[in-house]
Amino acid sequence: MVLESIDSVNHGAGGSNVVPLRPVADNKQHARGGVVKADLEDGYLRLSNTLVDALCRTKLSDRESRVVFAVIRRTYGYGKATDWVCLEQLADMTGITTSNICHAIKSLTARDIIIKDGRKVGVNPIVSAWQDKKSHSINGKKSTVKTDNIIVDSDNAIVETDSVDCQNREIQKKDINTKEIQKISSSHIADAMADMQVKPDAAIQTPNGKLWGTQDDLTCAEYIFNKVLIVNPTAKKPNWPDWANQVRLMRVQDNRTHHEICKLFKFANTDSFWASNVLCPKTLRKQWDKLNAKLLARSSNETTANDSAANNQRYENPTARVFRELREMAEQLEQSTDHHRGGHTIDADYEHVQP
Structure with a gap:
């Protein structure tokens, strides 16, 4: 059975965060008796929860x-839905003989758990199409799975031949399942790929890539958290991918700049009511319109007050102006009197010139 290429839900990541498996080196480590500790820094697989649950x-x-x-490791581990996998590679990884691997591949293919794309193999992402062992029983007897119609070509890739021993009913059933898989996958792959793509500008993100933000988004989120600490010094460290993602959404979807985001949060942080109610980017985004309206109102009042003071000085009442000028003159006379009492006048340092 040959399937058209299917870009699996689990392969939008492009494999950039995955370190290729080195089965030979791993076996040597075990052979030496060394301690092997799993660590995400050595690479990891990105699998959908649905697929893992189905395997369970x-x-x-x-x-x-x-x-x-x-097979998952040789395909998903390299960011591919399907790939050429040598029997010797699977044998080295599993410790199973190539003949028994052929038998297992044939059984898994018959159950639509493993799919084939020409010479390539991979795990079927349409888990609803997987079949249990009971569905392959015919007249109360399990159908025998022959391994003579799986051979290894010159490149050691797994290939299925057109064996005359294959049952027509089984072939028809596979063809029907193949068409169903193609129809289902074509309608969902685009959305899944969008969720699983690696973001080249991401400075921080969750393992599945759904929550992410750029370095500027993260810096803005850190600024917000520092302001939160002023109100609540014991605030817990936030989920940085979530906070950066909220900042990114405000920037991309709401057309806010980082300056506007920081400015409005600073205003909320100093407001007697909003300071304790807006403590994260998500709440800031939700209450943006209310906060912005209040900020604009305050700015308008301050502008009005400044304009009023300037206008009062410009259009001062004549009588009030006279009294103000008299007060200023009195202050000057008082200062001049104090200066004369000290024995000095303004011109004391200058000699009188005789005509």
Whole structure:
């Protein structure tokens, strides 16, 4: 059975965060008896929860289970939906002989758990199409799975031949399932790919890539948290990907600048009511219109007060102006009197010139 290329839900990441598996080196570590500790810094797989849950519920033999995870590692681990996988690679990874791997691949393909794209293999992302072992029983007897119609070509890739021993009913059933898989996948892959894409500008993000922000978004989020600490010094460290993502949404979807975001949060942080009610970017975004209206009103009042003071000075009442000028003259005379009492006049330092 040959499927058209399917870009799986789990491969939008492009594999940029994944370190390729080195089965030979790992085996040497185990052989030396060294301690091997799993660490995300060594690379990780991005799998959808739906696929992992389906694997938890699906009954697989020991060999089938190891082969499935080996195929996942050789495909998802390199950011691909399907790939050419050599039997020797699977044998090195699982410790299973190539003949038994052929048998497991054939069984998993018959159950639509493993799919094929020409010479490439991969795990079927349409988990609803997976079939349990009971569905493959015919007249109360399990159908035998022959391994002679799986061979290895010159490149050691897994290939299925057109064996005359294949049952027509099984082939028809596979063709029907293949068409259903193609129809379902084509309608959902685009949305899934958008959620799983690696963001090149992301300075921080969640493992699934749904929440992320640029360095400027993160800096803005850190500014907000520092303001929160003024109101609540014991505030817990925030979820930085979530905070940066909220800042990014305000910037991209709401057309706010980082300066506007910081300015409005600073205003809320100093307001007697909003200081304790706006403590994160999400709430700031939700209450933006109310906060901005209050900020504009305050700015308008301050402008009006300044204009009023200037106008009062410009259009001062004549009588009031006279009294103000008299007060200023009195102050000057008082200062002059104090100066004369000290024995000095303004011109005391200058000699009188005789005509």
